[in-house]
Amino acid sequence: MIKNEQAGLYIHIPFCLSKCAYCSFYSIAAPNLIPEFIKALLREMAFWKSSSLPGQGFDTIYLGGGTPSLLLGGQIQEIMNAVNSAFVIDRQAEVTMELNPGNVSPEYLRNLRAWGVNRLNIGVQSFDDGILKFLGRRHSAREAVCAIDAARAAGFYNIGLDLIYGISGQDIRLWTETLERALSFVPEHLSCYQLSVEAQTPLFGRYRSEGLSLPAESEALDFFFATSHRLAEAGYRHYEVSNFARGNSFRSRHNMKYWRHIPYLGLGPSAHSFCAGRRWWNTADVAAYIQNLFEGKTPVRQSEELSAEQLALEALFLGLRTQDGIDLEQYQALYGVDLLTAKKQTLGQLVENGLVEIRDGRLSPTLSGLAVADSLALI
């Protein structure tokens, strides 16, 4: 564990107006439960207040979902107040909220800022209405543009846009159009995800029944490289498999904690927490979550104590997802494994094949390496 680094706080708002075709997050279309959910959430915070993560302050907050922007301004305020009274929040904290285009008024956005939200992550996904429809998004490209403009107008200077590529019917050209459109807003951050069609999503059924196919490996690689190259040209750092930042300071400080084994506390249904080699997670069921907390019980459903070996494996695969890679000395200090010696032959092959670099005491993936980061971890 890296000492002296503050923890991250994640709050899962499990509501959406409807389910997107590809979505595998936990969220339900039951806005009537929101008031009770908020009460429960406050109880969960109260619970942590008394038994907080050992000696931790927080310097990132992430309101994710779901669709946090479904909450009324007052509700966000209530949550933020509770957070501030329950936890020690750093004055410089990065406070991100996810936003879906549609129905966000300038006033709502201004209020968010007032309550401490200083970073928005907007679920644009595409600037092509056909694709948005295919994905089952509720909004149009135009609404996305409005949302971004409104966010800027409200004074947000740290905005991230989420985009998806590798969608059936989307060729590189169509994708590049979306990408260019996104760049025209000069966002501070971009997440470009290759679509993965998860089992049990409506999209999975469609791909099967309509005989749609995912891009072949070489095509997926073309998307990946084209994206990375174009964004590099525009001044973005490809700092994680799917994440790009206009300079280091605009990387998602919150998400980086996940990749670096920094403690985080997750509140709300299905949220995961990690601290001191332990990971635990809440029930992925709003009703059960509410009921548990109302009955004074913990909503934690499961936890695991990670062995040194498991921590080492996680550190490896998470580290190799990031451009920074792994600090070899620190890795050895934490896990007792000298990767350079233990994996000499394989690393030699990987270097020779241009998949990783070993420089300044770090083992880091090249762009080609990032494209196979999961497998790099199997060395």
Added chain:
Amino acid sequence: MENIRNFSIIAHIDHGKSTLADRLIQFTGVCNERNFQDQLLDNMDIERERGITIKSNAISLPYRAQNGQTYTLNLIDTPGHVDFSYEVSRSLASCEGVLLLIDAAQGVQAQTLANLYLAMEHNLEVIPIINKIDLPSADIDRVLEEIDSELGLDPDTHIKASAKEGTGIEEILEAIVLRIPPPTGSGDNPLAALIFDAKYDAYRGTVIHSRVFEGAVKAGDIIRFMYNNSTYKVEEVGHFLLQRAKREKLSAGEVGYIIAGVKTVSDVRTGDTITHQDRPCLQPLPGFKEVKPVVFASIYPIASDDYQDLADSLEKYKLNDASFIYEKDSSAALGQGFRCGFLGLLHLDIVQERLEREYDLSIILSVPSVRYRFTLKDGSVLYVDNPTHYPDPAEIAKGEEPYIRASMMLPERYLGSVMKLCMEKRGVNSNMNYTGPGRVELSYEMPLAEVIFDFYDRFKSVTQGYGSFDYDVLDYRESSLVLMDILVNGEKVDALSQIVHRERARARALNACDRLKDEIPRQMYKIAIQGAIGSEIIARSTISAFRKDVTAKCYGGDITRKRKLLEKQKEGKKRMKMIGSVSIPQSAFLAVLKSDND
């Protein structure tokens, strides 16, 4: 003796041998329903699954016949594959008759014939039984026609049965009594007892399965194995019921067991004759042959930590399998292991499967080899069954390989394709002979090395299962031999090296390269696979790298799942062997081992 009948059931695989044995056992009431377990005679999982009975087994059935007399019917089970044909012949030598089982729907098949011929060699009474008459697809008339034309037996002698439903069982038991002759011999003559099997018992040592032909044996007797003149004092004799049942003595005509303080099954030889030390018989019973391993391969643990486990398991396995031999071996690529000798490829498969299943080991086998003979320029002679011991090519004056005589029986319509196959396998000196209308007996002299690859499988497939095959080892013949190596990203995988006929080398190498290409999973970098003779590359294939393989999203809620997946993959990788920086799965070794051009 008048009331003893010794018989076997012989059949093509799956025609119902084990099921019928169960019914006979049930009918005669040796066991009650409570402890009855289907397919009692096949007592190992592998046998049940493969449908072959690997080691013979025996049971005595008490039967009160319709004539009012009580008989002891000794059922001797037989293994069913050419690798064990010697064991089969010893079991049949212990009988006076056989039940020849034919599936009513499938009719006469290759092993029906092969087994019939074996039975006839031993002058046994044959009772044809048409089994599975309950099947809707049963075609009894056709089977009767085949019994007549293909088997040359009198169709009127048949019995219809359904082993599954238990019909015809009593008729079969009556026929055993009435038609199979009682054993001959005299309890007063000097002892002559045939060893047809031996099993290891942790408490009693080796339990010898024997058929007494002359004389009698009892506890306290000093017996002698005629093969090596070793002597033992008999501790116990008895019959095979469901368990061993101790008896006063075993006399001429009887089948039973002898326990005599013999430490391991390797101390006895199937087919050997047991006699008395002080009053020996004049000569051993006929047909003894010492079976020697003809196929050799090395076994390595996938994880080198498992070496001791493997050593222990082999030792245990060996207790019950006298024909299996092994010694220490080591490989640059695969580490410490054992060089093992087998009767044939099926035997090898069985050993492998036992080790994996019963002893829970993950192992890799090297490519099987026969035993070659090299005469070096200095005149010395070297036997080599392990490619790693291949002599310096510059020193070799002459290379020789073992030849066998393959004897095949097949319907005439397959003659052309079988001859083609035999020629492709370097067969020479063919001989052909019509044994009946439309039936041919064919023999070839062939290098054993050709046979141990996939000859048997291909023979079965070109004859659509109607051909039967057997072989005898002949002699060594001069041959142009080379050592063919396989390299993966430039590293020699010595377990895949093979000694091959020069003309075969390229095809073998190409085949190995292709198989490896199919079996080795793509990795993050390109993998070059090469076949080489010395420094000359004779075949190659390439496995392209995969280049995009990464989960798009990995945040707090994804990490545990992702880690579990990686853990599983890592576990899978542990079952692979690292050659240089390439992980090679066990299946790749197996694929090469089975390889030939098909």
